[in-house]
Amino acid sequence: MTPQRAGRGYRSPVERPTPWERLRRVDPLVWDSLLAAAVLAVSVVGATAARHAPSPSRPPVGAEGYLLLLLGCVPLVVRRRRPLVTLVAVLAAAVALSWVVEGFDLGLAVAVAVYSAAAHLTRDRFARLAAPTSVVAVVACQTLGYPGSNWVEVAIATTFSAGLPMLIGRIGFNRRRRISIDRERAAADAVVQERARIARELHDIVAHAMSVMVVQAGAARTVVDDDPEAARAAIGRIEETGRDGLTEMRRLIGILKGSGDGVDLAPQPGLDRLGPLLDSIRGTGVPVESVTRGEPRPLPAGVDLAAYRFVQEALTNVVKHAGAASARVSLEWAPDALVVEVADDGRGGLADRASAGHGLVGMRERIALYGGSLDAGPRAGGGFVVRARLPDGAPTR
Numbered sequence: 001m002t003p004q005r006a007g008r009g010y011r012s013p014v015e016r017p018t019p020w021e022r023l024r025r026v027d028p029l030v031w032d033s034l035l036a037a038a039v040l041a042v043s044v045v046g047a048t049a050a051r052h053a054p055s056p057s058r059p060p061v062g063a064e065g066y067l068l069l070l071l072g073c074v075p076l077v078v079r080r081r082r083p084l085v086t087l088v089a090v091l092a093a094a095v096a097l098s099w100v101v102e103g104f105d106l107g108l109a110v111a112v113a114v115y116s117a118a119a120h121l122t123r124d125r126f127a128r129l130a131a132p133t134s135v136v137a138v139v140a141c142q143t144l145g146y147p148g149s150n151w152v153e154v155a156i157a158t159t160f161s162a163g164l165p166m167l168i169g170r171i172g173f174n175r176r177r178r179i180s181i182d183r184e185r186a187a188a189d190a191v192v193q194e195r196a197r198i199a200r201e202l203h204d205i206v207a208h209a210m211s212v213m214v215v216q217a218g219a220a221r222t223v224v225d226d227d228p229e230a231a232r233a234a235i236g237r238i239e240e241t242g243r244d245g246l247t248e249m250r251r252l253i254g255i256l257k258g259s260g261d262g263v264d265l266a267p268q269p270g271l272d273r274l275g276p277l278l279d280s281i282r283g284t285g286v287p288v289e290s291v292t293r294g295e296p297r298p299l300p301a302g303v304d305l306a307a308y309r310f311v312q313e314a315l316t317n318v319v320k321h322a323g324a325a326s327a328r329v330s331l332e333w334a335p336d337a338l339v340v341e342v343a344d345d346g347r348g349g350l351a352d353r354a355s356a357g358h359g360l361v362g363m364r365e366r367i368a369l370y371g372g373s374l375d376a377g378p379r380a381g382g383g384f385v386v387r388a389r390l391p392d393g394a395p396t397r
Contacts, residue, residue, distance in 0.1 A: 028080055036076035039109050043069045047104060065104075068097040072106040079116035087117040087130055091137035098145035105145045107157075110138065111165045118169025126170075134162045200309075200366060209245030211319045213238045215284035237283045270304035271296075271331070274311065278329065281315045287326040288315065294333030303390050306366050307340050310374075313363050314342035314386045321346070325383065337372075338390045345383035363388070 047069060072093030075086040090113035094106040117130040135158060142149055142157045149157075220234035269277075278288045299307070311329055318327045325346025332339040363386070367374045372390040379385045 029077065032079055033077050035079075035112065036073050039076060039112060040069065040073035042108055043073060043106060047101075065097060065101045068093050068100065069106065072097065072109045076109065076112055076116075079113065080120055083113075083117045083120040084125065084130060087113045087134065091133065094141050095137055095144065098141040102145060102147070105141050107141075107161050110134075110141070110161050114162050115165035115169040118166045119172040120169075121173075131166060134166070138162045197366075206245065206249065209241050211316045212241045212280055212284055215319055216241070219285060234283075237280070241280060269308050270299070270301070271307055273308060274329070277308070277312055277315070281319065281327070284319050286315075286319055289326075289328050291328060291330045292333075293331070296331070296333055297392075299338065299390075299392065303338070303370050303392065306370055306372075307338060307388070307390055309366060310340055310363055310386075310388050311342060317386075318342070318344045318346065318384075321384075336392060338392070339387065340390065341385060341387040343379060343383060343385040345379070345381075 044066070047065060072090050075089040079086045090106065090109050094110050098105050114130075114134045117134070118126060121130055138158045138161045139154060141161075142154045146153070216234045216238045220231040220238070223234075224231040274290070278290060281288050315327060315329070318325060325344045327342060327344040330339075330341040330343070332341070364374045367388045367390060370390055372388055374386065374388045376386040377384070
């Protein structure tokens, strides 16, 4: 696909994040500060309303009550960074407020603190410290703040102030843990898949280079006495093929080691490098012709590399298993796919070609990675043909 060019009025998605992405980039401390302010505002409104209906046995909400409200809401600012400290501070302020002011409590702040502890503490710390402390503190608040409460009212208050926030918090904790585990597994799977891909790359490179070098060495040995010039040319091709293979091996081994120092980061080969590949095969004495049908077009990098490696592996198998045969590489540009075919007229049936080890299996896996299909089998009249169909789209798995 031809990439869209940046012009007047064009902005890439990276330059224009969505409103949701902007919100997600905000520091969580800011959101927690806003939450603490909102809880404090609601609590102050409630305290002001309670001031107009004080209990005859307890004084109305005074300065000390508002101070305890402030002390009970401010710790919510660090509820995610210090959940246990926040919980203890809020519960202490809530118990003190219930002791000072009858008929009023810090229920909302307590619920937020209990939820935060349940959502961010490990199971061990939550079960041993946070959960029992929360239940005891809520029962104390209900008993002190509402002296006439019976056990049913205490149980209901405990359920809504501690039980439900605990349940919701643990659900959130478990969900985040599952997401984290899934991400770790996905990362591990990606590493395994990448190493498998690199192993296939190494096989393709080594098998192709070694096959060409063996054939060229045999040709040089045959003509070294009668045609020294041809022997020197064959030796030169052996040197060039070996050098190219070593370069590719160093690059891939450097990736496997995880070190970028001295690693050749040149682009992977694609169909634009098909000409030199065919020339290297012709240098082994196997005539190769290339046929193109349809209008060539740019391919995604992965599809382009897969098509090149498919042709490389198929031609390597021709050199190793087909004998003194000719080969033909056909590229058919269908509307939604590229069909690549490599056919030869040499000897050897399906059983002979299947003995190539990683060859056919590796090709099939590589093609399937991009949603394509591969067929291989003997040709009518002799020879062998492998055909791959590669959609133009991105990988499907």
